[in-house]
Amino acid sequence: MADQLHVVMFPFFAFGHVSPFIQLSNKLSSRGIRISFFTIPGFIPRVKTLLVPSPNTEIIPLQLPPSLGLPPNLAGTMELPTSEAVKLITAIDLTQPQVKTLLSELKPDFVLFEFAQHWLPSLASELGIKTMFFSVFSAIAAAYIAPPGRLIGIEGTPTVDDLIQPPQGFPMRFVYNTFRNPNFSLLH
Structure with missing residues (x-):
């Protein structure tokens, strides 16, 4: 058609x-x-x-x-x-x-x-x-892993140790509270 x-x-x-x-x-x-x-x-x-x-x-x-x-x-x-x-x-x-x-x-x-x-x-x-x-990554994952500020001061590819630390200003309290919420579901 x-x-x-x-x-x-x-x-x-x-x-x-x-x-x-x-x-x-x-x-x-x-x-x-x-x-x-x-x-x-x-x-x-x-x-x-x-x-x-x-x-x-x-x-x-x-x-x-x-x-x-x-x-x-x-x-x-x-x-x-x-x-x-x-x-x-x-x-x-x-x-x-x-x-x-x-x-x-x-x-x-x-x-x-x-x-x-x-x-x-x-x-x-x-x-x-x-x-x-079409990004298959969730927005929160991209915000944690790939913000431009994360690369400041890092030579080469970020290491696991680099990624353990959240980027500056990342709302960890929001993430922590979201996953602790008993009404939270990854299916919604």
């Missing part, structure tokens, strides 16, 4: 990141929105079992470049040693020509993406496609 809203989902290829995109896809699809879900071949069986079957939804595999030495049917970061996980980000960067071709063919209204596809907004803009950053 020509006037049907079409959204491409492009999560980072770790299942903790893919899962929220699947949940959102199911909600949008149930509202009649067409979904094209980008994933890697190794994730297709899991994605297929979690996406609600719908004529509005299709799974589109992205081929990771073999030059990085990643397994051909890689099923995300869980199959990689921690030291190799950065290769997955590099591999995603190398999918740009493939993604551009797919987006040119699909002509979606929007692409939802994550942290690893920093290049996607400019690529999609060239094609007249809007993008939306």
Whole structure:
């Protein structure tokens, strides 16, 4: 249908990141929105079992470049040693020509993406496609782990000892009281 809203989902290829995109896809699809879900071949069986079957939804595999030495049917970061996980980000960067071709063919209204596809907004803009950053991290976690002030005076990547201390001005009393509240639930 020509006037049907079409959204491409492009999560980072770790299942903790893919899962929220699947949940959102199911909600949008149930509202009649067409979904094209980008994933890697190794994730297709899991994605297929979690996406609600719908004529509005299709799974589109992205081929990771073999030059990085990643397994051909890689099923995300869980199959990689921690030291190799950065290769997955590099591999995603190398999918740009493939993604551009797919987006040119699909002509979606929007692409939802994550942290690893920093290049996607400019690529999609060239094609007249809007993008939306979809963060799977909770706001409180991002406020604790990633505020710019946390990096002041730290050389390199923050260590566990650096992260144990909350950033300056972080409302620890609020967090402590929230989790102690017997009426608090992570499900709401």
